[in-house]
Amino acid sequence: MRHLNKMIQAQEEKEEIDMTPMLDVVFILLIFFIVTASFVKEAGIDVNRPEAATAVKKERANILVAISDKGDIWINKRKVDIRSVQANIERLKAENPQGTVVIQADKKSTTDTLIKVMDSARAAGVFDVSIAAQES
Secondary structure, rough: OHHHHHHHHHHHHOOOOOOOOHHHHHHHHHHHHHHHHEEEEEOOOOOOOOOEEOOOOOOOEEEEEEEEHHHOEEEOOEEOOOHHHHHHHHHHHHOOOEEEEEEEEEEOOOHHHHHHHHHHHHHHHOOEEEEEOEEE
16 A cells, blocks of 8 residues: 555656746747847938839848938948948848848938949949839
8 A cells, every 4th residue: 555655646746747848949949030030220320211103112121221411321320431332232242142232312312422332332243222212
């Protein structure tokens, strides 16, 4: 009888649920989703984009370049000189070879600055260059 009671107690102890493997799986899934999530990238400044009736939303814009109304150029929340735009785009393209360039030019920015940025992007090897506009 005593032996039977010990077996019943041992069996009851074995029936506990071990949560450790489940927590490991949950944390691994969390890390997986954080690593694979696409984060919203910003060029660094708010730009008043011109309106266009034919504006189309671009899903995979990875390299954002902003041009302010004063002609300042921003990439990755940093103000850059026109001479270093090509090097910055080359670096970002090396990080993501399928990346496209989207130029967010302010309404009051000059066409000269816009063309220089487009030329720098093409010189960096990115030929998929778009100009951001607001849908009207």
